[in-house]
Amino acid sequence: MTTNNVTFDFDMIIPRQGTGSRKWDALDNVFGSEEVLPLWIADMDFSSPKAISAAIIERAKHPIYAYNIQESSLYQSIIQWAKKRHGWEIEQDWILLAPGVVPSISLSIFALSEPGDGIIIQPPVYPPFFTSIRDNDRKVVENPLIFRNGCYEMDFEDLEQKLADPQNKLLLLCSPHNPVGRVWSREELTKVHDLCQKYEVDVLSDEIHNDLVFQGHKHTVFASLGTPVCKQSVTFMAASKTFNIAGLNFSFIIVPCKRRRALIHAWITKLHIGRNNIFGGIGTEAAYREGDEWLDALLIYLEKNADTLIDFVQKKLPNVKVSKPEGTYLAWLDFRAYFPKDKELQTFLIHKAKVGLNAGKNFGTQGEGFARINIATQRSVLLEALTRIEKALQQHAEDVDN
Ligand SMILES: Cc1ncc(COP(=O)(O)O)c(C=O)c1O
DSSP: OEETTEEOOTTSOOOOTTTTOHHHHOHHHHHSOSOOEEOOSSOOSSOOOHHHHHHHHHHHTSSOOOSOOOOHHHHHHHHHHHHHHHOOOOOGGGEEEESOHHHHHHHHHHHHOOTTOEEEEOSSOOTHHHHHHHTTTOEEEEOOOEEETTEEEOOHHHHHHHHHSTTEEEEEEESSOTTTOOOOOHHHHHHHHHHHHHHTOEEEEEOTTTTOBOTTOOOOOGGGGOSHHHHTOEEEEOSHHHHTOGGGOOEEEEOOOHHHHHHHHHHHHHTTOOOOOHHHHHHHHHHHHHOHHHHHHHHHHHHHHHHHHHHHHHHHOTTSBOOOOSBSSEEEEEOTTTOSSHHHHHHIIIIIIOEEOEEGGGGOGGGTTEEEEEOOSOHHHHHHHHHHHHHHHHHHHHHHHO
């Protein structure tokens, strides 16, 4: 794939076995079988942009990896990226560095709520949304998405009821949404905003997938809507999904409100996680300074994969339902016509089709009979996985008939 005369080969298979990859090297542990083709955990089978490895290698040449500081150039790269790609103007003081989005969500929950408080989430949703609430002695309050005409929407009536309950202190938003692949429109986010303003509920907005948006859709940073509610909201971002550097354990929290920032910072200090990985900062800065062309090419490739998936499912797996993701590299497959129960579906996928997908039930009870597929892989691998499912479903139909 070529953009501005630079070529990126996303079709090239890069063997990952033996690199300590959670996706590829833990198959027996995760699926109980070494034979599955893994399209599960949200990382990509593509090389990161060369600028990232070059910057890391350059720093690695210096043989001392001792205590470090994060340079102001890193903060500037984050500020410029937010402005350039998302039209969001932020200030350096608002940025808190962290070792990942999930720990950042947990510590923001500590900082901005009390044990027993309700925290609203919109399932089916990324599983750590449940655990980061439950494990911290808060209450999960579900505002399930509505599945209408093959597409997921927010249930604003139910959301209003949940927000109106004074026990519920925070809304944890997933934007774009994992696993359903929605890129919430400005109108939808404005409705969320107006309700949160009415009931004075703070928003924690996980926008880790913000850069992964397909043609015809636009990511709106919740906090960029620009009102007092937005200033009170907390935004989680990282270069990790966009540039495939999740193993560098580096993310940032953007908190415009001074009081809330102080509360979150106090928890970072209390948990002693204020120190950041040397290579995380270097990789993030290189990505944001030099990653545009690579990302533009990646998005074209990923969208073609999404189209390939939809085409394959429509033609060859007609009783499986899926809608094209608007963003992320995740798609949400509805197998309920064959396997309404998750356990049977997983047994089928792992032992008959020999593919490793994420079990739908982990995303909430609404995910029963669904599976999440990660399409950020070479198209040939994606087609191999889909063909395995097709053949196994044919066999399943024959078994049922006999
Ligand atoms: C919505 C969402 N938030 C957070 C994460 C993980 O963030 P981190 O690895 O920085 O903890 C993921 C990974 O898939 C995700 O999809």
